[in-house]
Amino acid sequence: MSGSGSRFHFGDNVTVHGGQGNIGIQHNHGPAGDQALPPELAALFAQLTVLVTELARDARLPEEDRQSLQETLxxxxxxxxxxxxxxxxxxxxxxxxxxxxxxxAAPAxxxxxxxxALISGR
Structure with missing residues (x-):
């Protein structure tokens, strides 16, 4: 992702083309159901899933933390x-x-x- 300049936008997007009487708004509330995620975002979620799965199985961690991590999967x-x-x-x-x-857990x-940061637009 670095250097790509990609930005993800979730929320309303309004475009007005000329004159008077413009009516309409496109509501973007983010992916839901079977909508596809941008590939970069999907890849980051996939990487995090792998790391969290590993942490949830790590016997060095407290059981409660492993269970909480498992519940995020x-x-x-x-x-x-x-x-x-x-x-x-x-x-x-x-x-x-x-x-x-x-x-x-630093990589996760x-x-x-x-x-x-990406989904918050920061």
């Missing part, structure tokens, strides 16, 4: 089937847990943070 592994709000909530949970877990924290 349905959203991470199928983001196109989830609402954007579910993405944010799940990514915030992953970021919080991985921040507490330290170095062993980095991806969760990157995804949060």
């Amino acid at each position: 349905p959203v991470l592994s199928d983001p196109a089937g989830q609402e954007r709000r579910s993405w944010r909530n799940t990514l915030h949970l992953v970021a919080g847990l991985t921040r507490e877990l330290g170095e062993v 924290l980095g991806l969760a943070t990157q995804l949060l």
Whole structure:
């Protein structure tokens, strides 16, 4: 993704072409159902799914943390089937847990943070 300049936009997009009496708005609420994600976003979710799956199986981590990570996998592994709000909530949970877990979870924290920035437009 670096250097590509790609930006993801979720939310309303209004375009006005000329004159008077323009009526209409396109509502974009993000992917839901079977809508495709941009390839870059889908790839980041896939990478995070792999890392979180590994962490959820890591016996060095407390059982409660492993279970919480396991519970995030349905959203991470199928983001196109989830609402954007579910993405944010799940990514915030992953970021919080991985921040507490330290170095062993640093790659997952980095991806969760990157995804949060992308979907938030930061």
